[in-house]
Amino acid sequence: MSGFDAELAAAQEALVRAMTADGPMPGGFDAEAVRAAAHGILLKRAGEVAGAWPALADSYGTSWKAVFTRWAAGRPTRGSFRDGWDFAREHRGDLAGDAARELSLAEVRWTYDGETPPRPRRAAARRVPGGLAVQFRGRVRTFGAGPSG
Numbered sequence: 626m627s628g629f630d631a632e633l634a635a636a637q638e639a640l641v642r643a644m645t646a647d648g649p650m651p652g653g654f655d656a657e658a659v660r661a662a663a664h665g666i667l668l669k670r671a672g673e674v675a676g677a678w679p680a681l682a683d684s685y686g687t688s689w690k691a692v693f694t695r696w697a698a699g700r701p702t703r704g705s706f707r708d709g710w711d712f713a714r715e716h717r718g719d720l721a722g723d724a725a726r727e728l729s730l731a732e733v734r735w736t737y738d739g740e741t742p743p744r745p746r747r748a749a750a751r752r753v754p755g756g757l758a759v760q761f762r763g764r765v766r767t768f769g770a771g772p773s774g
Contacts, residue, residue: 645701667694670702678709680723710737722754729753730767733760 642648644663650656671693675682682689696712703711713720713728720728733751735743748761756769 664694667697670694670697670705670708673705674709674712677705678713678727680727681709681713681720684720684722684724707737707743710743711739714739726753730758730765733758733765 636651636653639648639651640654640659643650643654643659644666650659668690671682671690674693675689682693685692693712696715697708700708700711702708710728710731713724713731717725717728729751730753731737733749734746736746736749737743745763746760750757750759752758753767753769756767758765758767760766
């Protein structure tokens with residue numbers, strides 16, 4: 626790699642870090658434009674997480690994008706499924722109804738330590754609002770109030 630290519634790669638990496646992980650503003654870039662691009666990326670992430678976690682996003686109504694982007698600012702993305710799971714875990718005490726159920730069903734289907742990628746569980750049981758979810762070999766059944774997952 627030539628010196629110019631290495632410099633360009635370093636500048637690109639710094640720019641991406643500034644836009645996606647709250648890194649320092651690299652020299653030679655318009656700070657306002659970089660902040661606007663970073664905000665656009667956060668809004669896109671909020672939309673992608675809403676697609677992966679619809680009940681979670683719906684539970685916040687029109688404030689979803691603002692709440693999620695505040696939370697996500699400074700956090701590099703780990704993909705919409707993991708971003709949503711991390712957000713839901715941090716806000717577990719605020720979740721009710723379908724959003725709490727969505728998190729419980731994810732936790733009965735997958736094992737996730739917050740660091741490594743989620744892995745499917747072979748068997749598990751979790752409380753869900755109004756009942757219990759049981760997963761065995763990829764099939765989930767819920768017992769109690771509410772529809773089966």
